[in-house]
Amino acid sequence: MSVTYQPKKRKRAKTHGFRARSKTSGGRRVMKKRMQKGRKKLSV
Numbered sequence: 056m057s058v059t060y061q062p063k064k065r066k067r068a069k070t071h072g073f074r075a076r077s078k079t080s081g082g083r084r085v086m087k088k089r090m091q092k093g094r095k096k097l098s099v
Contacts, residue, residue: 067099068099071099072098073097073098073099075098076097086098
């Protein structure tokens, strides 16, 4: 079994960050739902 998860801050932010979420309609929907729920962090 190989270790598959090699975390990188840049990659994480690029794919799941605030600006990445804001760009797509689906991402904006995700953030809206998280705001409604009252999440402290909306994205990475």
